[in-house]
């Protein structure tokens with residue numbers, strides 16, 4: 348195929364509001380079509396009622412022409428009565444069809460919105476850790492809310508209005524042509540005389556409107572930042588300076604807005620003047636045609652109404668196409684998410700993990716890098732094995748790769764080389780859900796969800812009974828504390844609920860892990876110091892949790908280290924030493940130094 352044979356690029360269509368509509372930029376809207384096609388009834392209802400209501404609205408001016416010619420001019424009251432009834436009948440059809448169209452399109456919009464929101468959310472949750480490493484959560488939630496809401500507006504109103512206006516324009520122009528071809532040509536030739544100045548002016552207005560919006564965004568960004576840091580502002584006694592700065596921004600925004608308002612007022616004046624002048628011209632031209640006998644008075648009246656309908660619809664289309672363009676942007680962003688495939692998926696042919704579980708873990712020559720292509724390896728040829736029921740502690744300086752080991756084990760990322768086995772099976776051969784069911788993960792800073800205490804404990808096992816929840820809470824030593832809360836296990840915690848202390852959060856997370864009852868425990872001990880009482884409670888809760896389970900723990904507590912069957916000392920993604928605490932201490936070297944710094948050995952020795 349030669350270049351010339353390629354389809355020519357559609358030229359941008361310029362519209363009277365001054366926006367430049369490039370049809371290519373509206374293409375992403377096509378992605379919404381499959382969502383709409385899922386509901387063929389609502390879609391066909393919308394199209395049917397759209398057609399009926401538009402045809403009915405186009406019929407009324409023709410009736411009006413009849414009333415004038417056959418009623419007023421012919422002085423025939425019967426004819427006026429007949430037309431009157433006809434118009435009432437058409438109005439009834441138009442009303443019913445418009446109502447039905449509104450209902451069908453709005454409910455279709457809501458349906459598409461809900462489906463889209465649900466599929467984007469479900470899809471986001473399926474995406475792998477690497478995706479979340481490279482996308483800001485704020486941006487994703489704004490897509491989920493803002494972009495989806497924008498699309499709702501499109502399907503529910505903009506789409507409908509654009510469609511209705513386009514059908515109206517075609518219908519009204521056809522009726523104009525049928526009524527008087529000469530007057531129609533006159534209108535089409537004269538239209539640019541009004542459109543060109545309005546378009547030029549409106550485009551300038553649009554530029555100004557963007558400026559005022561930017562000024563407003565600056566203002567609100569500044570307010571958000573300062574109000575979020577009132578303590579810092581007060582502490583540095585910056586109240587006056589900052590409010591003066593705010594005033595300056597605010598004044599700028601005010602001035603930009605006034606300039607825009609002035610221009611808008613001028614535009615309105617221009618539109619009113621040019622529009623009325625054009626109408627007068629049209630009436631004059633029309634009246635001449637009536638006197639000449641080329642059209643009747645009724646036809647002129649009917650023509651004028653069609654011309655008004657067409658110009659109204661043209662204005663609507665231009666406005667709506669502008670907003671559809673931003674909707675196309677929103678659709679594109681959402682379809683990007685939907686098109687992103689998770690890199691970590693279930694194997695095509697999954698192997699089953701042994702039942703009952705053994706609880707063994709083995710890393711064999713594992714190398715891993717967060718960067719693409721194995722650059723800057725975080726783990727290098729790492730090998731170790733954890734036997735059933737053993738506790739292995741991972742220690743090492745910050746950034747040595749301890750958390751990465753726990754992430755790889757849960758297959759949040761895939762290794763670059765080597766393999767990881769759980770119960771003797773390579774984790775890449777196991778279904779993700781089955782693999783992850785084998786682990787109970789207690790994070791360093793556990794996530795407490797906005798919900799009740801019971802819901803938080805049940806997170807990994809929603810079907811657990813109240814008695815099981817309570818038993819887990821007792822084992823994690825949170826029961827007494829929960830019992831003192833105003834609504835017990837039904838007390839709402841987390842965001843906008845009761846605030847929990849660090850130790851309480853950890854024990855709640857331990858209760859959650861106990862209830863999950865997984866054979867392998869992955870523990871990232873908190874580094875933040877708890878008070879002695881809280882620390883003791885957490886320690887006891889952990890002992891309950893670790894009983895009979897294989898445990899891999901990123902250790903920050905001396906007690907954990909002492910009780911571990913083996914300690915792996917990591918440095919720069921390699922195991923530089925391993926053994927029990929006593930063995931490693933007596934050896935001296937890196938571990939002894941690390942232990943002294945990290946586990947407050949001196950404190951303990953001094954006690």
Ligand SMILES: Nc1ncnc2c1ncn2[C@@H]1O[C@H](COP(=O)(O)OP(=O)(O)OP(=O)(O)O)[C@@H](O)[C@H]1O
Nearest residue numbers: 480717718725743744745746747748749750751752
């Ligand atoms: N999601 C990520 N994307 C890119 N690099 C990461 C990511 N997570 C960790 N790293 C890098 O990998 C290295 C190892 O990090 P890791 O969190 O495993 O260390 P750590 O030993 O657990 O440290 P800490 O004790 O401070 O938690 C660090 O250099 C860190 O910057």
